[in-house]
Amino acid sequence: MLRLRITASFVSMLSFAMMVLAYLVGAPVATSFALLVAGLLLAVVAPFDAPAPRQRLRVVAACAMYAAAVAAALVFAYAMPDARTLILGLVLLLLTGVGLTLWAVATCNRRRIPQHMRYYMN
Numbered sequence: 001m002l003r004l005r006i007t008a009s010f011v012s013m014l015s016f017a018m019m020v021l022a023y024l025v026g027a028p029v030a031t032s033f034a035l036l037v038a039g040l041l042l043a044v045v046a047p048f049d050a051p052a053p054r055q056r057l058r059v060v061a062a063c064a065m066y067a068a069a070v071a072a073a074l075v076f077a078y079a080m081p082d083a084r085t086l087i088l089g090l091v092l093l094l095l096t097g098v099g100l101t102l103w104a105v106a107t108c109n110r111r112r113i114p115q116h117m118r119y120y121m122n
Contacts (some may be wrong), residue, residue, distance in 0.1 A: 001048050001051075005046045005049075005050075006014070007100065007103075008100060009043065009047070011093070012042035013039075015035050015042070015093060016035070018035055018089050018093060019036055019039065022086055026080075028076050030057050030065060030073075030076040030114055031073045031080075034073035034076060034105060037069050038097075041069060042066050044062065053109065056107065060101065063103075064099040064101045066100065067097030070093045070094045070097050071094055074090040077090055099108075
């Protein structure tokens with residue numbers, strides 16, 4: 001779960017960078033706002049440990065809402081003519097959000113095994 005949270009914080013920073021790019025390109029304000037919300041969704045859950053299944057479900061929900069917010073930003077930016085770079089970046093962020101969601105679902109039901117439990121397992 002630690003690697004997932006580190007990746008989520010990195011993707012959150014990428015979302016903020018894409019928000020600045022969307023603003024500089026002249027995309028609609030709704031695109032920048034959707035990217036701001038998406039970045040904040042991941043930034044909220046990234047710093048906290050999630051050892052319990054209930055907390056891991058929050059990470060799954062945050063990743064799913066991130067993907068939905070980036071999809072909304074993509075829809076808003078699609079109406080803008082001649083913004084191929086922005087749309088390509090948003091598609092990559094959307095695919096990353098879907099990957100994060102699937103990764104969070106895969107790690108949702110895992111449980112921790114202390115190191116000494118694997119002492120005789122070789």
